[in-house]
Structures are given as structure tokens and as C-alpha cells.
Amino acid sequence: MKFIVSLLIIFCSLLFTIGCSEVRDNITPAPSVGVHPEGFGDESSPNFHKFIFRENDWSFNLTQCQSCHAANYAGGTTNVSCLTCHTEPAGPEACNTCHGNFTNPDYIAPPNDLEDNSDIGSKGVGAHFIHVYDNSKSTNIGCFECHQQTVGEGKFVNIHISPPPAKMEFGEFSHADSLGLNPEYDFDNIDCSNTYCHGGFKFAKSSSSNSWAYSEDYIVGNNYTPTWNSTTNLDAECGTCHGQIDTVNNVEILTPRPVGHFGNYLLKDCANCHSSVVNSEGEIIDREKHINKLINYP
Numbered sequence: 450m451k452f453i454v455s456l457l458i459i460f461c462s463l464l465f466t467i468g469c470s471e472v473r474d475n476i477t478p479a480p481s482v483g484v485h486p487e488g489f490g491d492e493s494s495p496n497f498h499k500f501i502f503r504e505n506d507w508s509f510n511l512t513q514c515q516s517c518h519a520a521n522y523a524g525g526t527t528n529v530s531c532l533t534c535h536t537e538p539a540g541p542e543a544c545n546t547c548h549g550n551f552t553n554p555d556y557i558a559p560p561n562d563l564e565d566n567s568d569i570g571s572k573g574v575g576a577h578f579i580h581v582y583d584n585s586k587s588t589n590i591g592c593f594e595c596h597q598q599t600v601g602e603g604k605f606v607n608i609h610i611s612p613p614p615a616k617m618e619f620g621e622f623s624h625a626d627s628l629g630l631n632p633e634y635d636f637d638n639i640d641c642s643n644t645y646c647h648g649g650f651k652f653a654k655s656s657s658s659n660s661w662a663y664s665e666d667y668i669v670g671n672n673y674t675p676t677w678n679s680t681t682n683l684d685a686e687c688g689t690c691h692g693q694i695d696t697v698n699n700v701e702i703l704t705p706r707p708v709g710h711f712g713n714y715l716l717k718d719c720a721n722c723h724s725s726v727v728n729s730e731g732e733i734i735d736r737e738k739h740i741n742k743l744i745n746y747p
């Protein structure tokens with residue numbers, strides 16, 4: 450009997466991992482939230498249901514609520530519909546219910562994070578906004594580039610709800626292929642290393658049709674390790690991902706000219722030759738051409 454039960458458990462967890470909602474609706478797990486405490490539907494109460502999810506470290510998921518409030522959350526026998534307040538088409542399963550902006554479904558990444566933090570110093574918030582929604586250096590980056598496991602292209606697993614921290618697995622683009630290195634996220638130091646995006650690149654003179662632009666065998670980036678929740682913006686300044694200290698009129702300054710790049714060019718000069726990417730003010734004018742894995746000359 451024990452054996453059959455274990456088999457059943459394994460089978461059910463398999464179905465759950467597949468994350469198919471039709472399958473999910475056929476399973477009614479024993480509810481762990483039975484009789485609600487006073488104030489479960491009242492935002493000003495410490496017993497508001499939002500806090501119950503958090504206090505339980507996300508150890509239960511919405512299928513438990515569905516068992517009484519109906520699979521479509523319209524209320525069922527309880528007569529209390531989730532949809533009166535959770536008005537997105539997906540109801541409480543909307544991606545901005547638990548993280549992102551609860552009042553604007555266009556913003557599903559933190560801020561706010563799972564603890565309601567909104568400051569970039571919190572690791573759950575960090576640099577999400579400037580990567581995902583407001584990127585001045587390249588095109589906006591999709592979730593799958595850093596959370597491949599959860600949001601692969603077309604392979605989002607709806608039941609990803611488990612205790613934080615978030616799962617980190619990088620997409621193809623960010624791999625520092627020319628250095629032979631894979632990107633990594635360090636949960637202790639809260640930083641990313643070996644990403645193509647932050648200068649994990651190396652272009653070879655030997656395979657270039659513009660070998661004159663090389664002062665060495667390779668033009669290399671700095672393979673910089675940015676801190677995810679840095680509260681200064683220095684991690685994305687020109688010269689950080691690629692650049693070096695140049696001495697101009699006896700003054701040392703950081704220029705974005707990568708190591709191995711000929712000439713003594715300053716920021717204002719890049720536009721002379723990379724005019725499709727930057728202007729003479731040193732601003733990125735075409736985000737699709739910067740950090741796109743391609744040489745853009747001019």
C-alpha cells in the first residue's frame with residue numbers, strides 16, 4: 450500500500466512539474482488554508498491573504514485556493530470570487546500579482562519584489578528595471594536571458610511558485626563564447642560574471658577584414674563583474690564593460706576604447722568610425738546595434 454501511495458505521489462508531482470493547467474485542474478490537493486482568519490479579504494488587516502502567502506514562504510500555491518473558489522477563481526460554492534479584485538484576464542495567476550506592479554500588468558518584473566521592496570538596493574529588485582524595461586545601452590532584455598529555467602522562449606512553467614530565491618539560469622546570448630566562459634550568478638556576492646553583455650568578448654585580428662584597427666592580436670572587453678543591487682550607476686558607465694585608463698595631457702581618464710584597439714581615441718571620437726552606434730556626444734543612438742554580438746563599423 451505504501452508503495453502504491455509513493456508511486457501516486459511521484460506520478461502527481463510529475464504531472465505538476467509538467468505544469469499543464471488542464472492536468473492541474475483535475476487534481477484537488479487537501480487545502481491547507483481552510484477556515485480563513487478574520488480580515489483575510491481586508492487589505493488593512495495583518496491577516497490579509499497576501500501576507501499569508503509570504504508568511505508561508507510560498508510553500509503552497511493557487512491550486513489550493515481553486516479547490517474551493519473554483520478552477521476559474523469565480524467563486525464556486527464559496528460565492529467569493531477572486532476576480533472582483535484580481536481583474537486581469539488570468540485572475541490571481543496574472544504575472545503581476547506576486548511580483549512587479551500590481552496595478553500595471555505591463556510590469557511583471559520587480560519592483561516590487563516578493564517582499565514588496567521597491568528600492569534597487571534590495572537584491573530582489575536590483576537592476577531589473579534598467580535591464581528589462583528602461584535599457585539605455587541595448588534593447589530591453591527578456592526574463593529568459595537570466596531566468597531560462599522559468600521563462601524559456603515558449604516554455605514558461607506556470608507553476609513555478611516555490612520559496613525564493615529566484616532560479617538563475619542564463620540564456621544563450623549572454624554566454625561569453627569567445628572566451629569559452631559561461632555566465633554565472635553568485636547568490637552570496639550578488640553579482641554576475643562571464644557575461645558577453647558586460648564585456649566578456651574577444652574579437653580576433655586574424656579573422657578581421659579591418660586588421661588595421663588592432664594594436665594587438667585581439668580586441669578584448671573587460672569581462673566586468675557587475676553588482677546586481679549596486680546603488681550607484683557606475684557598473685554601466687562607458688569604459689566599464691570595455692575600456693581602459695588613458696593618459697591625456699598627463700591626466701588619467703577612463704575611456705571606452707577597448708584593450709587591443711588601435712589609436713588614442715576618446716569618447717567623442719568613437720562616432721567617427723562607429724557612427725551607426727554612437728554620436729559625438731558619446732550617446733548610444735541605436736540600441737539594436739550595441740551589445741548585439743556583431744561588429745558595427747561604421
Ligand code: HEC
Nearest residue numbers: 480482483485488489490491498513514516517518527529
Ligand atoms: C476549504 C475551502 C477554501 C479554501 C481552500 C480557500 N477558501 Fe477562501 N473562502 C472560502 C469560503 C467558504 C469563503 C467565504 C466565507 C469566509 O469569508 O470565510 C472564503 C472567502 C475568501 C476571501 C474573502 C474573505 C473576506 O473576508 O471577504 C478571500 C480573499 C479568500 N477566500 C481567499 C482565499 C485564498 C487566497 C485561498 C488560497 C490560499 C483560499 N481562499 C482558499 C473557502 C475556502
Ligand code: HEC
Nearest residue numbers: 490492499502503511514518530531534535541546547551
Ligand atoms: C477584496 C479583494 C480581493 C479578493 C476577493 C482577493 N484578492 Fe488576492 N489580493 C488582493 C490585493 C489588493 C492584493 C495585494 C496586491 C499588492 O501586492 O498590493 C492581493 C494579493 C494576492 C496575491 C499575492 C500575494 C503576494 O504576496 O503578493 C495572491 C496570490 C492572491 N491575492 C490570490 C487571491 C486568490 C486566489 C483569491 C480568491 C480565492 C483572491 N486573491 C481574492 C485583493 C483581493
Ligand code: HEC
Nearest residue numbers: 548557558562563564572573580590591592595613614615
Ligand atoms: C539581467 C538579468 C535578469 C533579467 C533579464 C531578469 N531578472 Fe529577475 N532576477 C535577476 C536576479 C540577479 C535576481 C536576484 C536573485 C537573488 O539573488 O535572489 C532576480 C530575481 C527575480 C525575482 C525574485 C525576487 C525576490 O523577491 O526574490 C523575480 C520574481 C524575478 N527576478 C522576475 C523576473 C521577471 C518576471 C523578469 C522578466 C520580466 C526578470 N526577472 C528578468 C536577474 C534578472
Ligand code: HEC
Nearest residue numbers: 507542543544546547592596599609610611612613615616
Ligand atoms: C502566486 C504568485 C505568483 C504568480 C501569480 C507568478 N509568480 Fe513568478 N514568482 C513567484 C515566486 C514565489 C517566485 C520566486 C521563486 C520561484 O518560485 O521560482 C517567482 C519567480 C519568478 C521568476 C524568476 C525565476 C524563478 O523562477 O525564480 C520569473 C521569471 C517569474 N516568476 C515569472 C512569472 C510569470 C511570467 C508569471 C505569469 C505567467 C508569474 N511569474 C506569476 C510567484 C508568482
Ligand code: HEC
Nearest residue numbers: 657659662668705706707714715716718719722744745746
Ligand atoms: C578610426 C576608426 C575608429 C575609431 C575612431 C574607433 N574605432 Fe572601434 N573599431 C574600428 C574598427 C575598424 C573596428 C572593427 C574591427 C573588425 O572589423 O574586426 C573596431 C572595433 C571596435 C570594437 C570591437 C568590435 C566591435 O565592433 O564591437 C569595439 C568594442 C570598439 N571598436 C569600440 C570603440 C570605441 C568605444 C571607440 C571610441 C573610444 C572606438 N571604437 C573608436 C575603428 C575605430
Ligand code: HEC
Nearest residue numbers: 646647685686687690719723731739740741742743744745
Ligand atoms: C553593459 C556593458 C557595456 C557598456 C556599459 C557599454 N558598452 Fe559598448 N559594447 C559592449 C559590448 C558587449 C560591445 C561589443 C559589440 C556588440 O555586441 O555590439 C560593445 C561595443 C561598442 C562599440 C563598438 C561598436 C559596436 O557596437 O560593435 C562602441 C563604439 C561602444 N560599445 C561604445 C560604447 C559607449 C559610448 C558606451 C557608453 C555610453 C558603452 N559602449 C557602454 C558593452 C557595453
